[in-house]
Amino acid sequence: MNLARKDDLKYTQNYKKQKYTYNDYLAKEGRWELLNGQFWNMAPAPYPKHQKVLFYMAKEMEKHFNCPNCEIYISPIDWKIDDENVVQPDIAIFCEEPTKQYFSKTPPLIVEVLSPSTAIKDINLKYKLYEKAGVKYYIMVEPNEEFADIFMLKNDSFEFQ
Template identity: 30%
Template sequence: MLPRTRVPGGFTSADLETLPEGMRYELIGGQLLVTPPPLLNHHRVVGHLLVLLYDNCPDELEVILGPLEFRPSTGHVLLPDLLACRREDAGARRVSRLLLAVEVLSPSTRTTDRLLKRAVYEDAGVTSYWLFDPEAEELTVLELLDGAYVERAVVKGNDVFAAELPFVVPLVPSDLVRSA
């Protein structure tokens, strides 16, 4: 049963602890976001990205498979699909500071990832935000410049992209959607 709240935007991180398992729960500005578990193609992309990022990650950083909570401020609890952070910023259940947040778009999360989460990650000072669209085989790379995200690249299909932030990693979008 969902916690009752009478005030719009009145959900808190404590309310998340009372929710039943099986769905993904996030908060943006106290608004509860509920999404179903991801489908196979989503898992495939996340798995390929995890291996690629892990293999290129410097020792002082850590690449983590979500969901692991990121609580940048009161009323916000996000669960990025993948993330990179400094080792000291990773706790058992949450990360205190992100260098990279990765979201793989799906029909149920597309708008939230592109608009709402982008704004929260930007306000929190997350250096890089990647959005991957498996249907279009397209990676959008956003990087923080003077407190605002700028589009560093939009990479499609077989094009090669060499990310520089938060560390150097080459990737090809079409490789992320292929089955093994």
């Protein structure tokens, strides 16, 4: 997959060495994610194909989803993993009522639709973060190649399915 290039980092990451927290995140304007205490810009808006795939995935999941205690959510929705990590997965299943601003419990399933501006983050940083947080299923969809990589957590590590 050629989506993730080192050059893309300069467009998305704030290179300050300072560690930021959830309180800093709340004060930030625009759409951001906080990963390992660093801000990652969510702009520009996703490509139309990204949004089309996202909508299709959510619609198909809804058709087959049957859990009275859980709900499917589409970004933007905040999952506060801890004080230095707040993410906005493209699709997530949460089995809790959100606080006014975020979810706090680990979702059993997350879907990320890759795009040139987010691929490095989704493939590397979020993969490790979701694995460590205990997400049971992580699906990365590559819309241009029309395939998905599915990972299942086994013994605290993701395994390709």
